[in-house]
Amino acid sequence: MQDPESHHPPGTLSRRGALECMTWAGTGLLWSLGGGLPRAVGLTRALAAEEPPAPFTFLQISDSHVGFNKPANPDASGTLREAVAMIRQLPEKPAFIIHTGDISHLSKEQEFDDADQILRDTGVPLFFVPGEHDLLDDDQGRSYRDRFGRGTRGAGWYSFDREGVHFIGLVNVVDLKAGGLGNLGTDQLAWLERDVAGLSASTPVVVFAHIPLWTVYPEWGWGTQDGARVLACLRRFGSVTVLNGHIHQIIQKVEGNVSFHTARSTAFPQPAPGTASSPGPMKVPAGELRKVLGITRLNLIHGREPLAIIDTPLAG
Amino acid sequence: MPSPHTLPRRFRPWLVAAVSVPILALAAGRGAPASERTGTDPVIIRIDNFTFGPETLTVAPGTTVTWVNGDDIPHTVVAQNKLFRSRTLDTDDRYSFTFEAPGEYAYFCSLHPHMTGTVVVRRPTN
Numbered sequence A: 001m002q003d004p005e006s007h008h009p010p011g012t013l014s015r016r017g018a019l020e021c022m023t024w025a026g027t028g029l030l031w032s033l034g035g036g037l038p039r040a041v042g043l044t045r046a047l048a049a050e051e052p053p054a055p056f057t058f059l060q061i062s063d064s065h066v067g068f069n070k071p072a073n074p075d076a077s078g079t080l081r082e083a084v085a086m087i088r089q090l091p092e093k094p095a096f097i098i099h100t101g102d103i104s105h106l107s108k109e110q111e112f113d114d115a116d117q118i119l120r121d122t123g124v125p126l127f128f129v130p131g132e133h134d135l136l137d138d139d140q141g142r143s144y145r146d147r148f149g150r151g152t153r154g155a156g157w158y159s160f161d162r163e164g165v166h167f168i169g170l171v172n173v174v175d176l177k178a179g180g181l182g183n184l185g186t187d188q189l190a191w192l193e194r195d196v197a198g199l200s201a202s203t204p205v206v207v208f209a210h211i212p213l214w215t216v217y218p219e220w221g222w223g224t225q226d227g228a229r230v231l232a233c234l235r236r237f238g239s240v241t242v243l244n245g246h247i248h249q250i251i252q253k254v255e256g257n258v259s260f261h262t263a264r265s266t267a268f269p270q271p272a273p274g275t276a277s278s279p280g281p282m283k284v285p286a287g288e289l290r291k292v293l294g295i296t297r298l299n300l301i302h303g304r305e306p307l308a309i310i311d312t313p314l315a316g
Numbered sequence B: 001m002p003s004p005h006t007l008p009r010r011f012r013p014w015l016v017a018a019v020s021v022p023i024l025a026l027a028a029g030r031g032a033p034a035s036e037r038t039g040t041d042p043v044i045i046r047i048d049n050f051t052f053g054p055e056t057l058t059v060a061p062g063t064t065v066t067w068v069n070g071d072d073i074p075h076t077v078v079a080q081n082k083l084f085r086s087r088t089l090d091t092d093d094r095y096s097f098t099f100e101a102p103g104e105y106a107y108f109c110s111l112h113p114h115m116t117g118t119v120v121v122r123r124p125t126n
């Protein structure tokens, strides 16, 4: 239900196309999908769709939880390998991959080693931000930063530019406050303000972090306390795409010039907000698991807004 | 894929030691009926479904409280006043802390901060 399938190739509807609204019964949550917005399509359709040539494609993967071996997925490394195999078979080679955190399950050296080995096989550069599962070592993130966060600032934030797009990786899983949500902190927000100060408003911006930067479901901690300050900082930009993980399912919405999107996990699904007693790993029937795991492709077609987002399950 | 670090808990000698630690649960104070436990019962707070249970626990000074994680996801137990902080508790891991001084101790999970609980330490009335 959280994975509406589109029968339109991305980008074929106008931005003002009809809005389809979906409601989670009983939760009061509302989210919208519309023409020109991020859309989810099945693998066969994604591979077969005749899209205009996309000059610039990158991927998002998330929540690989290497080391997880509980009933919801006894082999999280195996499904990550399947995701990598799928990436290697994509018709257009992505420029790079953004991993939005929870690379490992318990921040163990062996888990980071395994993840590193598996992800290397993609053959493309990777950019990371940490999830809360990546900062569990005794030094609270030293292992992650030494391995995946070299050259970053603070707990691991940074920015870079590719193809005229400004990419910002943020960390919202550090120094969380009792009773609260994800947290960025004043140092990071001050850095962000300086980072975007010199950019022209026509620069497309992609901002990525582990926990959703907008409030998805506070009862389960799915949001970022000071996330609104990021959005305030980016309000003047004509195209902002926000990519998050953490909730192991696709949820998307658009507000003005900002497209929000959360990616599937490659390890295990979590329930839709409010549909279970807790947000813990959801065990699905045998044969269904790979339909709720997957990867995300993003295509930038210059002169067309916003970025086209295509979610592809590992199977089905 | 199980790594050498994820052996089943029951094979870990330190866990056996943790279970056998004598736990001095003194008579419960007001707000916690004495019938709920005897002087030798371990005082346990379970972590299930991203919730501490009971959310508020009242004990006498000197009581050792043990948290047990029953979830498939790791959690922590962190005092808001920084008095105590567990390491990361994987499934079935335990953490114990002995409360000496009367007071209210608010704590939370540093990974999932919407998870909160309180231990009230109070002298028995008689």
Ligand SMILES: [Cu+2]
Binding pocket: B074, B075, B076, B109, B110, B111, B112, B113, B115
């Ligand atoms: Cu937790």
